[in-house]
Amino acid sequence: MTARDYSLAELAEQLQLECVGDSSLRIVGLATLASAATGQLSFLANPRYQKELANTAASAVIVSPAMLPHCPVAALVSDNPYLSYAQATQLFKKQSEAVAGIADTAVVAASADIASSASIGANCVIGERVRIGEQVVIGPGSVIGDDVVIGPQGLLHANVTLYHGVSIGHSVILHSGVVIGADGFGFAPTQQGWQKIEQLGAVVIGDHVEIGANSCIDRGALNPTIIGNHVIIDNLVQCAHNVQIGDGTAIAGCTAIAGSTRIGSRCTIAGGVGIVGHISLADNVHITAHTLVTKSISQPGSYSSGTPMLETQQWRKAAARFAQLDAWIKKLSRFIKANN
Amino acid sequence: MTARDYSLAELAEQLQLECVGDSSLRIVGLATLASAATGQLSFLANPRYQKELANTAASAVIVSPAMLPHCPVAALVSDNPYLSYAQATQLFKKQSEAVAGIADTAVVAASADIASSASIGANCVIGERVRIGEQVVIGPGSVIGDDVVIGPQGLLHANVTLYHGVSIGHSVILHSGVVIGADGFGFAPTQQGWQKIEQLGAVVIGDHVEIGANSCIDRGALNPTIIGNHVIIDNLVQCAHNVQIGDGTAIAGCTAIAGSTRIGSRCTIAGGVGIVGHISLADNVHITAHTLVTKSISQPGSYSSGTPMLETQQWRKAAARFAQLDAWIKKLSRFIKANN
Amino acid sequence: MTARDYSLAELAEQLQLECVGDSSLRIVGLATLASAATGQLSFLANPRYQKELANTAASAVIVSPAMLPHCPVAALVSDNPYLSYAQATQLFKKQSEAVAGIADTAVVAASADIASSASIGANCVIGERVRIGEQVVIGPGSVIGDDVVIGPQGLLHANVTLYHGVSIGHSVILHSGVVIGADGFGFAPTQQGWQKIEQLGAVVIGDHVEIGANSCIDRGALNPTIIGNHVIIDNLVQCAHNVQIGDGTAIAGCTAIAGSTRIGSRCTIAGGVGIVGHISLADNVHITAHTLVTKSISQPGSYSSGTPMLETQQWRKAAARFAQLDAWIKKLSRFIKANN
Incomplete structure (x- = not known):
């Protein structure tokens, strides 16, 4: 658990921003304008917080050129202060340094192929023929099924479960409680009850994907379920079997996507949304919170259902x-x- | 991890279907009509896919008698191609063969009674007086509370949690992250805050039940929560304390059923549905996606709420x-x- | 696993209620009026169950003074029978007695400070500098990140995950599958995809909080996410980064609260509710099931959205x-x- 400090000059260099004011200032962390204290860097990205700029106790603030004249302290000048703040968070994150190697208490199949720079946490269970790339970190208690492939730089937090045959690209983050590759909900009705349809497909997750806590991505019935590159998924989201999600799409918490539905690229799906099965959404579609999407959407744009909140x-x-x-x-x- | 291959004649015999064409063909797997390659068996269950039949590269197709004349390759003839496909998936499933016995790293109470043909995975924790039936498979990291009973042929995937006193019938499948027997949400208001009502009831799960990843079935307050036989439940579903679900009912993902509600038999509840507490639903009720059920339903039929999606x-x-x-x-x- | 029995006189004393009838009766458990048998104590809190009082087989019933004349068996007289029942459940709960100490199979960092009366279950993983208070019980398979603090009398069931730096008050109950401190859903858009905003804030959970199975409380972006005292949260609930929840608020299952939203004290949020980000709800607000709250609420009262269920x-x-x-x-x- 370490977090280092920086001079403002160092931060300017790392973030490739112009520094205005005392570049020797020591910066020990990040904070909002309202809560910042001496030694902290803040940012002004949303104009509605401009009034907080005048009174901030931050030692320095990331501001746009237009806001620079209003900044009462040292500044880092950015054309996109929000992005610069996002990049600055990388410099200040406190995270346990994972130690390369396999914990004594992990149970690893002899046929698994684990990169020497990977870190396998306590009590992990790694199945047969699993391949784990360089610098992958797997948190304690995670269970990786047979024939799973995890690309380099992946971060699986504690208690993640991957079923057999799941394939994960590089630089993927999976939060605790995520379950990938459980059986899709496929059954044929019979007089005696439901006949299970074994789910024989896989799950293929692209690169730079992040999936939130306790979310589920089911395996395909025959073909795979596919999550594209740069897809970001929040907590408690359900992706059913054979769903396909295009590159760069964002899905907020508690949303559910039913089987075989295809979501385009760069879509933004708000929280609590339901999307029925066997439909297609175009690229650049936005769905507002709690909407039920009942049919395909062929045009980019924003779509909604529901009624307004009233007393x-x-x-x-x-x-x-x-x-x-x-x-x-x-x-x-x-x-x-x-x-x- | 094994999947065997079959001659078409063997498949015809196993599925009890008539074989038309070259019965010596080797079949190595299943695929959809559009994606099948040589050596694969496909099926035509939904008439909208009929146009894909003419161009399929499958070696054989499961078809209805009416579709047989249109089948360009070998055929297995079924009065119910979808059910025959479902049965065929059983023959082609690839799953790790669980080895009977208790993993070295499992922690098993001395008073637990585990059938010799059962398989207890790595890092499982099995409580006092637990009884586990023949051929049960429990995946790594699962925790089984005191006095739990699991009937024969059960399959608990990795990281399942059963609280004390839960009773599971035979041939039940529980996916990863399932939690059964957590406390129902019962509290009495007081001036000082909420007084917890200890949940003293159990959970009783019938036979041939399947429960999807990260779903929750709470224990009863006094009487048990009851899930009937042949009930199928998808991912991220919530069943509150003292819910009762009738035989053969299907519940899709992200649906929540509040306390003490009784659902009839053979109901189909779509995804994202909410059902308030202390009501009853008749048999053969269908609820469409995202509906909020606010009162009892005494007649079979289909019920809905919400508004249509619009721009x-x-x-x-x-x-x-x-x-x-x-x-x-x-x-x-x-x-x-x-x-x- | 123990549950003791009591004479009716002992129960009257423990619950501070007047005993009417044979105070030497042995009471072995609690049951509803309709299902009670000899030796069981029941209660009448809701007038609609009054008709069941006449026919109950319970040995004794907790009743209000007004109902006492109608009680055919021995009685404990309470001004608030529901609260008295809630208190009685404490006396009859059957739970494994956790043994103080650290299980052999737990993996505990050398720098962790664990009270001698605490119980750390099998296969738990406890990080660096963790502090665990007196009489805390942590169930099997739980993973506690670095620098976590858990106050006295906490109960974490099996397979709970706490990320680094989470702070938990005293007498908190966390059910299985709970994930606290996962990254909030924060990303800045770029031409190349989503730039992750590292979530540098903590989570602070008050005293006497209960959180249901598979619920998620994300860590803050910069400032902490805060759950007040006496807050009760049901299963599969999502609290995003920087949410603040006031004392005594209750949140039912499958509800989602988006980032930076503040909920007042003593609110009651029903199941399946969505609350958008960056808004405030006053104290004593009630939200009905499946409502989407799209704007701040400044007045106490009840709020709703949606349409009625119809055929x-x-x-x-x-x-x-x-x-x-x-x-x-x-x-x-x-x-x-x-x-x-």
Whole structure:
């Protein structure tokens, strides 16, 4: 667990930004404008926080050229302060340094091929013929099924589960509780009950993917489930069998995507969304929170369903009227016709 | 990890289907019509894929008698091609062969009674007085609380957690991250905060049940929570304390059922559904995706709530009108009365 | 695994209730009025169950003074029978007695400071500089990251994961599969893809908190995510980075709260609710099930969104009309204007 400090000049160099003010200042961490203290670097990315700039106790602030005149302390000048802040977080992250090697308590199959720079945590279980790339870190308690491939620089936090045959690209982050490759929900009805359809497909995860805690990506029925490159998925998200997600798409928490649906590239799916099975979404589609997507979307744009939040008393009346809506509109239609 | 191959004649015999064409063909796997290659068996269950039949590269296809004349390759003829495909998946599944016995790294209470043909994976923890039936397989990292009973042929994948006193029937599949028997959400309000109500009931799971990754079935407050036979539950589903689910019901991902609600038999609950507490649903009820079920349903049939997906711009206007709906309909009603 | 029995007199003393009837009766457990047998104590809290009082086979019942005349068996008289029942469940809970000490198979960093009365289960992994208070119980397979602090009397069930730097108050219960301190969902868009924003904040959990199975509380971006005292959270709930939840608030299953949102004290959030980011909810707000909260709420009260459940056929008509709502109301408005 280490976090180092930097001079402002060093930060300017690392972030490739212009430094205005005392470049010898020591910076020990990052903070918001309102909560920053001496020795901390802050940033102003959203104009609504401009009023906090004047009073900040930060030692330095990442600002746009336009905001520079308003900055009362030292500054790092960026055309994109939010991105510069994102890059600065890399410099200040505190994380346990994983030690290369395999923990004594890990259980590793003899046929597994683990790069010497990889770190396999306590109580991990690694199956037959697994291949783990350079600098991969696998947290304690994770279970990696047979024939899994994990590309270089991957980070699996504690208690992740990968079923057999899952393939993970490079620089992928999987948070705790993630389950990849569980059986898709496939059954054929019979008189005696549900006949399980064994899920024979794999899961293929691209490069630079991050998947949040307790999210699930099911294996395909026959063909694989596919998550593209640079896809980011939040916590408690469900991707069913044979879903395909295009490059750069972002999916917020508690969203569920049903089987065989294809999501385009650079889509942004808000939280709590449901997307039914066997449909396609174009590239650059945005879905607002809690929407149910019931059909394919062929055009980029923003899509929604639901009703606005109201006080429950008012909502009850509107909801009751919703149930009568067809009857009222028919009545209106007849009345207009009769009186025109 | 093994998957064997079969002659078409062997498959016909195993699946009890008529073989038309070269019965000596070697079949090494299953694939969809569009992606199949030589040596693979495919199937045509949904008429919308009929056009793919003519061009398939599969060596053989499971078809209905009506489709047989259109099949350009060898065929297995089935009155229910989808069910025959489901049965065929059993023959081609690749799964690690679990070895009977208890892994060295498993921690097993002395009073546990584990069948000799059962397989207990690495780093499992098995509590006092647990009884585990013949041919049960428990994946690595799973934790089985005191007094749990697991019937024969059960398959618990890695990192499953069963709290004390949970009872599981035979031939049950639990996917990774499943938690069964956690405390129901029961508290009594007091001036000082919430007084926890200890959850003293059990969970009873029937036979031939499958529960998807990261789903939760809470223990009962006093009486048990009960999941019937042949119930299938997808990923990230929540069943609260004292829920009862009838035989053969299917529940899709991210659905939540609140406390003490009873679901009938052979219901199909789509994904993202919410069902409030203390109500009953009849047998053969279907609930569409993202519906909130707010009252008991006494008749079989299909039920829904929500609004259709629209472009966000159009949706905003409709949503704003929803809030005014009661006022507008009252205005309409008065106007019609005044002008009739 | 023990559960003792009590004389009715002992129970009256422990629960500080008046005993009416044979105080020497032996009580071995708790049950509902309808399912109770001889030797069991029941309770009548909800008037709708009054009819079950007359026929109960319970040996004794906790009743209000008003119900006492209708009680056919011995009674414990309480002004708040539900609370008395909640307290009685504490006396009858069956739970494995955790043995103080560290299991042989646990992996504990040398720098961890673990109270001698704490119990660390099999296969737990405890990181550097972790501090664990008196009488804490940590279930098997749990992973505790570096620099975590867990206050006295905490109960972590099996397979819980705490990331580095998480702080937990006293008397906190975390159920299996809970993940606290995973990275918040923070990324800056770039031409090349998403630039990860390292999440440098912590998570601070108050006292007397309970969090249900497979729920997630993300770490803050810079400032901490904060869960107040006496907060109760059900299963599969998502709290994003920098969420703040006030004291005594209750959150039901499958609810998701987006980043930086502040929830007041003593709120009750039903199941399947979504709350967007960067808003505030006042104290004593109630949100009904499946509501999407899209803006701040400054007044106590109950809030809702959604539409009522209908038969799907009727719902389809109403839903189609919803899409046309703005056009119809404009037409109505014009018609009224033209004809007035």
